[in-house]
Amino acid sequence: MFLYPYDCSIAWDRANTAFKKAQDLDPDRTLFQGTGDAFRHCYWNALMEIRLSTKDAYEIATRHASTSRGNDKEMDLRNNSIGRQIGRDNTGKASAGIRSRDARKNGTSRGKLWISKSGKLVRSNA
Template sequence: MRNGQTGDSFRRCSWNARMEIRLSTTDARELATRNESTSSGVDKQIDLKNNATGREIGRKRTGQTAPGRGRGTMCRSARRNGKLWIIKSSRLMRSNQ
């Protein structure tokens, strides 16, 4: 497992949720995907999956009063419920496994 994998999954979720709330869906996706341009393999796969989950969470918060406040709670819940991804033994695994 990558060092701090659970924290990295949460961080990516939260970052992408915030971008989705503040930018257009297209801009958030393009920025997050461009950020992974030098990654490859399992590292890239996991980051793209966790980024997408974060943007999905952000879309649920768009237009709400103080939309950024709930994204951390929602990303922690996603981690507990296996909606984020981690790496174990060089394989992608759900965050609750």
């Protein structure tokens, strides 16, 4: 699949937005394999889904995760998928990005996202 530079630029911008928001909302210790990391992937994919096609959002996120391994990769892929669904659910609605961010915050506390804890994948409220 060929990705247009414009789509890649949007994906990069949305990744930076999600990372900065994760830093604002979550402790630094959670930004790798914790709730901050889960948020970042989920929110990034929701934002891409809102702006790009479903296929492009999937391709970009899956390629990004291709360099990861084990639980880290599985965690990212699961949270990416959840994020894209949140994005689809909010596409076309007023303040879609804010709605997606809030859905993620609620999802983390309710255990809808995935984190790595003691070498195992567990729900985000574990």
